[in-house]
Amino acid sequence: MGTATATELSFQARIDEGIKIEPKDAMPEGYRQTLIRQISQHAHSEIVGQLPEGNWIGRAPTLQRKAILLAKVQDEAGHGLYLYSAAETLGVSRHDLIADLLSGKAKYSSIFNYPTLTWADIGAIGWLVDGAAIMNQIPLCRCSYGPYARAMVRICKEESFHQRQGFDILRVLCRGTPAQKAMAQDALNRWWWPSLMMFGPPDEQSSHSAQSMQWKIKLVSNDGLRQKFVDQTVPQADFLGLRVPDAALQWNEERGHYDFGAIAWEEFHQVIRGHGPCNRDRLATRQQAHHEGAWVREALNAHARKQQEGAHAV
Amino acid sequence: MLFEIFIRSQHGLAHKHVGSLHAPDAALALANARDVYTRRHEGVSIWVVPSAAITASSPGDKEPLFEPANNKVYRHPGFYHVPPEVKNL
Amino acid sequence: MAAPAAFEFCLRLGDNDLILSQRLGEWCGRGPVLEEDLALTNVALDLLGQARLWLGHAAALEGRGRDEDQLAFLRDAGEFRNLLLVEQPNGDYAHTMVRQFYFDAWHLPLLEALGSASDPSLRDIAAKAVKEVAYHLQRSRDWVVRLGDGTEESHRRMQAAADQLWPYTGEMLAADAVEASLGEAGFDLEAVGVPWRQQVESTFARATLEVPAAGWMQRGGKQGVHSEKLGLLLAEMQFLQRAYPGAQW
Numbered sequence: 001m002g003t004a005t006a007t008e009l010s011f012q013a014r015i016d017e018g019i020k021i022e023p024k025d026a027m028p029e030g031y032r033q034t035l036i037r038q039i040s041q042h043a044h045s046e047i048v049g050q051l052p053e054g055n056w057i058g059r060a061p062t063l064q065r066k067a068i069l070l071a072k073v074q075d076e077a078g079h080g081l082y083l084y085s086a087a088e089t090l091g092v093s094r095h096d097l098i099a100d101l102l103s104g105k106a107k108y109s110s111i112f113n114y115p116t117l118t119w120a121d122i123g124a125i126g127w128l129v130d131g132a133a134i135m136n137q138i139p140l141c142r143c144s145y146g147p148y149a150r151a152m153v154r155i156c157k158e159e160s161f162h163q164r165q166g167f168d169i170l171r172v173l174c175r176g177t178p179a180q181k182a183m184a185q186d187a188l189n190r191w192w193w194p195s196l197m198m199f200g201p202p203d204e205q206s207s208h209s210a211q212s213m214q215w216k217i218k219l220v221s222n223d224g225l226r227q228k229f230v231d232q233t234v235p236q237a238d239f240l241g242l243r244v245p246d247a248a249l250q251w252n253e254e255r256g257h258y259d260f261g262a263i264a265w266e267e268f269h270q271v272i273r274g275h276g277p278c279n280r281d282r283l284a285t286r287q288q289a290h291h292e293g294a295w296v297r298e299a300l301n302a303h304a305r306k307q308q309e310g311a312h313a314v
Numbered sequence: 315m316l317f318e319i320f321i322r323s324q325h326g327l328a329h330k331h332v333g334s335l336h337a338p339d340a341a342l343a344l345a346n347a348r349d350v351y352t353r354r355h356e357g358v359s360i361w362v363v364p365s366a367a368i369t370a371s372s373p374g375d376k377e378p379l380f381e382p383a384n385n386k387v388y389r390h391p392g393f394y395h396v397p398p399e400v401k402n403l
Numbered sequence: 404m405a406a407p408a409a410f411e412f413c414l415r416l417g418d419n420d421l422i423l424s425q426r427l428g429e430w431c432g433r434g435p436v437l438e439e440d441l442a443l444t445n446v447a448l449d450l451l452g453q454a455r456l457w458l459g460h461a462a463a464l465e466g467r468g469r470d471e472d473q474l475a476f477l478r479d480a481g482e483f484r485n486l487l488l489v490e491q492p493n494g495d496y497a498h499t500m501v502r503q504f505y506f507d508a509w510h511l512p513l514l515e516a517l518g519s520a521s522d523p524s525l526r527d528i529a530a531k532a533v534k535e536v537a538y539h540l541q542r543s544r545d546w547v548v549r550l551g552d553g554t555e556e557s558h559r560r561m562q563a564a565a566d567q568l569w570p571y572t573g574e575m576l577a578a579d580a581v582e583a584s585l586g587e588a589g590f591d592l593e594a595v596g597v598p599w600r601q602q603v604e605s606t607f608a609r610a611t612l613e614v615p616a617a618g619w620m621q622r623g624g625k626q627g628v629h630s631e632k633l634g635l636l637l638a639e640m641q642f643l644q645r646a647y648p649g650a651q652w
Contacts, residue, residue: 050432057428061643061652062472067451073431074444078350081437085334094336119643177650293435296496299553304338335438346438349445
């Protein structure tokens with residue numbers, strides 16, 4: 001690495017001082033590209049994330065649960081929208097970002113490649129997946145890029161009910177019939193480890209972390225967040241009367257944290273590479289929606305053009 | 315088309331920029347803005363503006379555009395010492 | 404309004420909203436544009452909220468201790484009172500928008516007419532719903548025009564949808580004994596047909612669509628004689644409550 005230029009130094013100084021970077025400000029190309037990748041991945045995750053939960057809207061067991069789930073999935077569409085909007089301030093178009101998603105080139109959070117097999121899974125997603133997401137998102141409210149930080153503030157405000165509704169679903173199941181309690185335990189068994197993987201690879205394997213930390217695009221380390229998540233969530237599992245599927249899980253008095261077992265990173269990498277249980281389905285669903293919607297989008301544009309031409313022709 | 319969205323959440327406040335969205339024209343942009351940005355009743359008034367219609371100052375302009383304000387510091391009330399015995403000033 | 408008739412009537416309104424909401428929910432994550440995914444889900448949510456109010460009131464009128472969920476999840480298809488129109492499958496977006504427009508153009512004047520109902524609960528629920536449905540109609544009307552007068556393909560799809568769903572519109576506008584008895588309570592349900600027709604004609608004109616010719620109308624939904632579609636919809640919707648009877652969720 002060569003010596004930094006004066007521009008790079010003054011840019012870093014702004015970041016160190018906590019001054020937000022705004023659209024059209026001078027910024028290193030690496031900063032811009034890292035942000036585009038990170039924000040768009042986050043946006044894609046929200047959009048794809050509608051699918052595993054959308055799977056149960058039709059089968060929600062009460063009208064109230066159905067309404068709550070509809071509202072949650074709607075929020076997720078909104079979050080995707082805010083994030084595409086933030087990414088576009090960096091000079092990319094939503095059209096190109098979507099094209100990368102549909103071609104399989106762009107990534108989204110690994111967690112959404114797992115299937116929702118029971119109603120308890122909807123509870124587990126709210127509790128664990130949204131819980132992990134919130135943990136990641138709150139620090140990002142302080143990230144250096146203005147539009148991204150502001151989108152995160154908006155998202156965090158809306159997210160608070162998402163985790164609570166998930167936990168509440170499980171709470172009711174756990175005090176219900178034995179079959180319902182077993183449903184809840186089964187969901188935890190399947191969603192626990194993938195949720196831990198959401199925080200990304202261990203810090204020493206994470207190549208971009210150091211630079212992203214310096215640029216305040218990433219504010220807490222992967223392992224740091226993962227540990228915090230475990231520490232926070234295990235007592236919640238205890239409250240529910242559920243057993244975390246980790247034989248090595250144990251409170252460590254010296255460290256003041258839970259020790260937990262080894263994560264199967266090979267599974268994580270396979271899922272990221274496209275070999276998870278639902279990768280193909282998720283992508284196929286998005287591709288189909290996009291393809292079948294083409295005539296609608298064309299019609300909207302055609303109509304708008306006609307109106308404009310009509311307005312000018314007098 | 316990309317539209318920038320401005321929301322005034324209460325009477326008496328100013329419109330605030332909240333983000334952007336895509337729509338083929340202003341009418342649909344307005345309808346969409348209601349659904350995207352005021353789901354929790356955060357809107358009393360919505361403005362939608364095509365992004366292309368916005369002319370922005372360039373960040374490097376800060377000095378010529380804003381310097382005159384910076385060196386007329388006597389415009390700021392904090393510049394003046396008001397004796398503590400004097401009320402309502 | 405006699406109690407059984409009032410119960411039937413609320414069931415019809417609630418079931419319309421519930422089944423249509425269920426259909427709209429199927430579009431989640433599959434819409435043609437992200438902004439539209441959000442907007443359509445909003446309509447689904449509104450209708451679900453209204454369904455809960457109508458079904459809750461129906462249960463109260465019935466007085467047998469049932470609640471909104473028991474009505475929604477434990478009745479078989481023959482006991483549902485929704486219009487055939489709302490149980491039709493989503494099809495393509497043209498189908499979904501035409502179905503919505505035909506329904507909204509009837510739903511709004513119906514709710515407005517309920518403003519003079521003698522039952523205060525009916526009036527209250529209708530008053531709440533009116534604001535939402537005014538917006539729904541604005542939306543669906545706008546979409547009919549945009550897609551009707553868009554491209555040649557969108558126009559073709561819209562005309563096909565308009566023609567295919569037309570036979571389900573008669574049921575909305577023809578009052579039966581239940582609705583006739585409401586007339587005695589001070590408001591006129593048949594009158595809803597007039598603004599409906601005006602709305603359809605003026606909107607289709609702007610959309611460059613032909614209003615389908617008068618023909619045979621399908622009927623039976625309001626009496627519990629449904630299409631094959633409803634059974635499948637309910638099998639999905641009611642599954643958990645049927646598989647785990649008596650459980651709390």
